[in-house]
Amino acid sequence: MSFVFFDTETTGLKRGFDQILHFAAVRTDANLNELARFETRSRLQPHVLPHPSALRTNGLPIEWLTDGNLPSHYTMVTDIRRTLISWSPAVFVGFNSIRFDEEMLRHALFQSLYPAYLTSNHRNCRADALSLVMAADAVSPAQLVVPVNEEGRRTFRLQQLATANGVSHARAHDAMSDVLATLDLCRLIYQRSPELWQRFVRFSNKATVADFVEAEDGFVLTEFFGGQAYHSPVVCIGSDPDQANGRLCLSLNEDVGRLAAMSDPELQVHLTQKPSPIRRFRINAAPTLTAFFDAPEHMLEGGAIGDIEDWARRVKADIGLRTRLVAAYIAAREPYALSPHIEERIYNGFPGPADEARIAAFHDARWEDRFAIVQGMEDERLRWFGLRLIYFEARSVLPEPARLEVERYLTDQMTGDGSGCLTIDQAMAETGRLLGEAVGPDDLLMHYRTYLQDRRARLEAYRAKLVA
Template sequence: MNIVFYDFETTGRKKWFDQIIEVGAILVDGNLNEKDRIQLRCRIKPGVVPSAAALLINKTSVSSLLKESRSHYQMIEELRSKFLEWSPAIFVGWNSIKFDEDLLRQALFQNLRPPYLTNTHGNQRADIFPVAHAMSVFSPNSLVVPRKDDGKPSFKLDDIAPANGITDFEAHSAIGDVKATIEMAKLCREKAPTVWERARIAMDLNKIKETVQKEKFFCFFTFFFNKPQVYAGAYTGQNKRNEKEIALFDLKYDPEELFDSSVENLKKETTGTRRKIRTISINKFPILMEGKYAENNNKEYRDIGVAVLEERAQKVRENQNFHEKVGEALALQLEERIEEGAQKPKYLEERLYDGFASKRDEYLEDQFHEAKWDEKLGICSDIEDDRLRRYGKRMIFYESRDSLPPKVRKEVEEDIWMRARGIAEGDESKKPDELQSQFSKSMKELDDERESAFKENDQDKLDRLEEIDQFYIDLQKQYENLS
């Protein structure tokens, strides 16, 4: 099966509001040897307020943001075409599950394309960042984890790769980070084969379901304030409303104390630092090790002993009524989160996961892409999903604004302005100066970076910050003219 390593450079870390500005991806074979690659850059979209720190880190100038030959739409279309050409494949990154994936889905959705490219078309996902975490916990001699000035471990790619002898890459360029990620994957495969094999299981939903339900109990981990927290858990059901969220009973506790609990009380046991029921999302690449690793890495389980852990696990696994109640408790908890989220004002960009497009809207999306620019508005107006309808109008505005009637063009500009100034849907009655706008946040960040540059007497950095400062001023004036 093909394997695709990829990375994005972005305008910032706000995955709902920032955008991809550089793409790097390398297709490799099963032995991690390169077969093909793609490297793309694009212009910034109107309404995006870039982070000064991000532009400094990825060495992106304002002039390149404004003058790149490709638009964001054109770049994402090229990337989508290449990813589909390489499919089916395993798509791999560094912290990609929690960051790059959302940015990719957001970009596809905003361009009126199906967002779940990397886990449809026979594709699977993996992430070397949690693999490195697992190596540090379960195979510590296989990985050098550098320390920051405060003594805390650093898993940043530009720190951990050189610490392990990987230096032939340009950090914070998309293709450079891809090369480093491939080398980190090779390191794991060679030096921590047990972790690598468990990571391979985590790529496949069917295999991980089988593992969870077949093994007596297993070991899983989280990182909390840069410290690993290792647990021994036994399968105890799945969310009734989301089959990809499964429950694991923490075997440091006696399960019989909960077997007769009500659904409402079980719901309480799924929250808090000492919760007895923990959950994992099997579609987010959880690395589950054999149960023996919990005893090796956590004194509480070692003191309990493997015989008692196995006995507790057996009781949990056999109690189907308990599984049912736990599944209902998780479903109830999910319903409460959905209801709470529905009551909060949201920006359009935060509504990616508010539902799937209908078959009719998917058909209209295809028609939209096939039509000429002056024909797209009519198709866009027929789309039922208001998210897609608004994104369609924005896309016409970005790519061919003269194709929009003046009234519609004004509406789209104001739509972008509301988001850029920090006004969420449901808060339209509030004045912009009553909210902490993205502009003011960005200006504060710029001032902090400027103060640092003065202390370091870094004239090059000061010059770049001056360019960014002027860009912020010009951008703010542009939208203030609409008010």
């Protein structure tokens, strides 16, 4: 199995609304020897306003992002998809990638009318180097140096980790530089702690995770919050009915006899306490799991291994109790609310087979023929994203009513209440705040403010024209 290390630089942190600007990836063999590199950029989409903090972090002037010589977002995503599929099957690895870069890539694919789950399909697996680094620190702290920031707190930021461990990282927040730094950190763990590396690779495969969770009476689940590792001896009590890849576990620090004696309403109340006795993870998100016999004493939260194993076997054998616990947890959980923004509905169901055929036909058709294909789509998300794609790439082929529909929608978003994409007013206010805090002139943000002022004037002129 090969590996693909990848990273994205984006206009901001809002998944579904911000976009990828720079994507880089390196393919390696099983021993982490480099085989190939890929890198691509995109110009700014017409409706996306970069967050000024992102521009400052990435060092990207607005003039670069609006350069018409750069590929369009759709062209960039098409190139990314073609390359990654040609490198599949592989284990996809990034730094904090499962929580961020994977999400940005999924949204980019979905909004470009491609299947969103590229890194989970095509016999691929996925893992996160941030979890690996944190696990290495928690399990075998001698393997890596974890630096301390100016506030005296240990930090797991990629730039600081690279520096502390002698890893070259000349251009932080450049996608290719971040990829190479991530790869080198993984090489250190691969060389210094082969057992930990093998566990990392093993649990990148969701089928392997599912088998482990099912076969073991119990295990240690390690979760990371605020740069700290938290270990919980747990037993799996069942699947999450609302998420096929979700698994629900019970902390083995609970008094199982007391739980069994509770009524269903009492269980519901008990399971809503913070922190909840029920821990949830996804088998397809490369969780950090440790078998009891591999777990150091400090990972057992002070419990005796014999007692913990006895409790785990008791819960595992009591199907009735596990069923009641899952039902009580689900009943107490707040229902998921449908987002008013179509950009945030990526996880609200899969496109049907007929629409899957239509999106495949969409990419093979001429632009002048794609509008008819989009009109036939049953999924409103795909209809909207398809219409928007045609507007961005070949708006002259759109009938005027369709063109006006897209323009009104995007104008309303950019001047709206801010619950979705970054608005003109929000971008202006944040840019002004950062300029006010700057020591000396900040040409990058000053140019961006001029750009925003021009965009605002054009939007106001367009809205006035619509009213007239």
